[in-house]
Structure formats: structure tokens, C-alpha cells
Amino acid sequence: MSFGNQVQLKVYQNLEENIIPVSFEELEEKAKKVLDAKPFDYVAASAGAEVTVKNNSKSFEKWQIVPRMLCDTSKRDLSIELFGKTLSYPLLCAPIGVQSIVHPEGELASARAAAAMDVPFISSTASTYSLEKTAEAMGDRNRWFQLYWSSDREVAASMVRRAEAAGYSAIVITLDTPMMAWREKDIEHAYLPFLQAEGIGNYLSDPVFCSRLEKSPQEDIRSAIMLWAQIFGNPALTWKDLEFIKMQTSLPILLKGILHPDDAKLAIEHGVDGIIVSNHGGRQVDGAIPAIDALPEVCDVVNGQIPVLMDSGIRRGADIVKALSLGAKAVLVGRPYMYGLALAGEAGVKQVLRNLIADFDLTMALSGKKSVRELDRSLLKRI
Ligand SMILES: Cc1cc2nc3c(=O)[nH]c(=O)nc-3n(C[C@H](O)[C@H](O)[C@H](O)COP(=O)(O)O)c2cc1C
Numbered sequence: 001m002s003f004g005n006q007v008q009l010k011v012y013q014n015l016e017e018n019i020i021p022v023s024f025e026e027l028e029e030k031a032k033k034v035l036d037a038k039p040f041d042y043v044a045a046s047a048g049a050e051v052t053v054k055n056n057s058k059s060f061e062k063w064q065i066v067p068r069m070l071c072d073t074s075k076r077d078l079s080i081e082l083f084g085k086t087l088s089y090p091l092l093c094a095p096i097g098v099q100s101i102v103h104p105e106g107e108l109a110s111a112r113a114a115a116a117m118d119v120p121f122i123s124s125t126a127s128t129y130s131l132e133k134t135a136e137a138m139g140d141r142n143r144w145f146q147l148y149w150s151s152d153r154e155v156a157a158s159m160v161r162r163a164e165a166a167g168y169s170a171i172v173i174t175l176d177t178p179m180m181a182w183r184e185k186d187i188e189h190a191y192l193p194f195l196q197a198e199g200i201g202n203y204l205s206d207p208v209f210c211s212r213l214e215k216s217p218q219e220d221i222r223s224a225i226m227l228w229a230q231i232f233g234n235p236a237l238t239w240k241d242l243e244f245i246k247m248q249t250s251l252p253i254l255l256k257g258i259l260h261p262d263d264a265k266l267a268i269e270h271g272v273d274g275i276i277v278s279n280h281g282g283r284q285v286d287g288a289i290p291a292i293d294a295l296p297e298v299c300d301v302v303n304g305q306i307p308v309l310m311d312s313g314i315r316r317g318a319d320i321v322k323a324l325s326l327g328a329k330a331v332l333v334g335r336p337y338m339y340g341l342a343l344a345g346e347a348g349v350k351q352v353l354r355n356l357i358a359d360f361d362l363t364m365a366l367s368g369k370k371s372v373r374e375l376d377r378s379l380l381k382r383i
């Protein structure tokens with residue numbers, strides 16, 4: 001038997017390092033065993049009756065790969081070009097807030113793992129550690145900053161400026177979460193880590209945020225938490241407001257949470273540099289369309305003018321092959337790396353990323369494609 005790829009070879013050679021389950025389902029199950037119910041449910045659960053999160057996965061199954069034969073896939077290229085940089089793989093770590101609830105090193109461990117695997121890390125506004133500390137953990141590796149647009153727009157502007165100064169190379173504005181959705185598990189547990197000051201590291205270290213407080217967060221953490229709760233999201237935002245953020249930075253701006261083709265059109269009209277098709281892993285609008293089903297129409301209206309990325313339901317290599325074949329330039333992995341983090345910190349995240357890349361490379365090759373540029377809709381059949 002021959003090994004299909006270098007990453008796979010590494011997976012086999014490092015069997016003793018295989019410290020976490022390989023399958024997503026077992027990974028989730030094991031994370032459930034080691035974590036307390038509150039943080040586990042915060043990560044695993046979704047909005048409402050959790051219909052959308054289930055359909056995110058089910059809809060991937062509706063798209064089936066029809067592999068091609070005799071295509072010489074002995075040498076393969078997984079790299080892509082994005083905003084003037086070469087990415088080794090069409091994969092990024094999704095922005096995930098408050099990672100310290102599953103592991104004390106939180107985002108710092110995930111960011112180090114992403115850097116080691118040459119996977120860009122998207123740092124969340126709602127991180128436990130500040131964006132500067134996360135940047136420091138990554139050296140010169142590619143990183144993006146995700147913005148939750150505060151209702152105090154000077155706070156939002158300050159974070160964007162800090163991100164640019166700290167070497168982040170793109171800004172992702174998440175549009176689908178101006179407020180937290182109805183998440184039944186979190187309500188049952190009465191669990192919101194932010195109320196214990198977890199996940200607000202970017203605010204506590206922000207000069208504009210701190211200037212709004214009478215006393216420093218060290219002297220009066222309750223007031224800081226209250227202010228955070230007041231200004232976290234901004235449901236009043238409209239397309240016109242994008243101009244303000246664009247004025248704060250020269251970095252490319254992506255909009256995350258696009259599902260409707262008309263919103264994709266508006267995004268282009270308003271001069272953004274990229275979009276991320278996402279339903280936030282089913283955590284916001286329960287009943288929302290699965291992201292993989294929204295992707296083809298969005299890609300049709302975008303028609304190659306700007307890169308379209310996607311997340312929500314990426315679990316295995318075949319999911320990446322399908323998303324890219326439907327027009328995504330790259331995908332974001334979410335919950336799987338949180339479970340890797342919960343089980344084994346930095347090494348766990350590394351293993352999740354390495355397995356996903358190896359699986360993607362093999363699935364692409366066995367489908368008869370030697371580079372991501374060759375993936376298109378002719379490879380898929382919808383049932
Ligand atoms: C625990 C958790 C926290 C998240 N925090 C953020 C966040 O701070 N900012 C953001 O844009 N998206 C956030 N997301 C959404 C992810 O970026 C991504 O859209 C989602 O995880 C994709 O779904 P999947 O994990 O089921 O694949 C979060 C998701 C989870 C599971």
C-alpha cells in the first residue's frame with residue numbers, strides 16, 4: 001500500500017501522537033465527556049430547535065462527488081491565492097470567541113497550532129486574550145481579525161486600527177450576530193461566560209472602551225462587564241455604515257454571514273473585498289438555509305468579482321471538496337478545532353487541522369483532481 005500524501009504519511013508516522021479521535025463524531029463525544037455541561041453546550045448547541053445545524057450537515061450529503069479516473073493526480077497543489085498572499089491550503093480557522101471556556105490557553109493555543117500548520121487564524125472580537133497577545137503567539141504567520149461591530153462605533157474603529165497595527169491582514173465583519181440568538185441550552189444553564197469577564201479581553205485592553213469607564217476594569221470589573229453588555233452588538237447597522245469602517249483601514253474587508261444572493265450583490269455594490277457564506281453554525285437563525293445550499297446562488301451572482309468563502313458544517317475532506325466545487329475559494333473550520341482544543345490544547349488543534357487537510361488532499365486526488373483550481377460543479381451531482 002502506498003501513502004497518498006505527505007500529510008497522511010505524517011498522520012501514520014505519528015500514531016503515538018494521535019491523541020484525539022479522528023472522526024468528528026467521536027471527537028465531539030469525547031469533548032462532551034471531559035468538559036462541564038455548560039461550556040460543552042455553549043460550543044455544541046445551536047439556536048432554537050437546532051434544525052439548521054443538523055441541516056448544515058445533511059445538506060452536504062445531498063451533494064455527491066462523481067469521481068473522475070485516469071487523471072494523473074500524483075502531484076497535487078492545494079494552495080490558493082487570497083488578497084495577494086499564497087495560502088498553503090484553502091482552509092482557515094473560523095473566528096470563535098471565548099475559547100478559554102474549553103482550555104485555559106484558549107485562543108493562544110489555537111493560534112499557535114494554526115501558525116504551525118500554516119492555516120490562517122481568524123481572531124474573534126470576543127476572545128479571552130487580546131488580539132495583540134494572539135498576534136504575538138503567531139509570529140509572522142497569516143492572521144485575520146473578526147469584528148463584532150460595537151454600538152459604540154469608536155470602539156469598533158479602535159479595534160480595527162489595533163488589528164492593523166498588530167499585523168492582521170484582513171478584517172472580517174460578522175453581520176449575523178448583532179445580538180445572541182435564542183439558544184435554549186445556554187438559557188437553561190443560565191450560562192453566559194462574558195458575565196464572568198471571560199471573552200472580553202479585547203474590550204478590557206481597548207483604550208477607547210476603557211475611556212468610557214469611570215474606573216479601570218481592574219478597579220471595577222462589574223461596570224466594565226455592564227458596559228460590554230450594552231455596547232457589544234449593534235442591530236441598527238445598515239449598508240451605509242460600512243463606509244465608516246472602510247475609512248478606518250486599508251486592509252481587505254470581508255462580510256461574514258451572507259446567505260441571500262441579493263445581499264451578496266449589495267456587498268459588491270458597497271465595495272467589500274470578500275464574503276463568507278455562513279449561518280454561524282446554526283447558532284443564530286434556526287430554520288435558516290444550510291450554508292452549502294446558499295453557496296451556489298451566491299457564487300452565481302458574485303460571478304468571480306470577489307472571493308466567496310464558506311463555513312457551517314465543514315467536518316471532513318469531502319465537505320471541502322464539495323464547497324470548493326460549488327464555488328467557494330476557501331472554507332472555515334469551526335467546532336472541530338474547538339474539540340481538539342478542549343481535548344489536547346495546541347496539539348489537539350494541530351491534529352484536527354492536519355487530519356482535515358490530509359483527508360481533503362486524498363479526497364481531491366481520488367476524485368481525479370490535482371489542484372483546487374480544477375474543482376468545479378461538473379464534479380458534483382445533487383440528489
Ligand atoms: C463556540 C463558538 C463561538 C463562536 N464565536 C464566534 C465569534 O466570536 N465570531 C464569529 O464571527 N463567529 C463565531 N462563531 C461562528 C464560527 O465562526 C463559524 O461560523 C461556525 O462555527 C461554523 O459552524 P460549524 O462550527 O458548525 O462548522 C462561533 C462558533 C462557535 C461554535
Ligand SMILES: O=C(O)C(=O)c1ccccc1
Nearest residue numbers: 097098126177199280283
Ligand atoms: O457564540 C457565538 O456564536 C458568538 O458568535 C459569540 C458572540 C458573542 C460573544 C462570543 C461569541
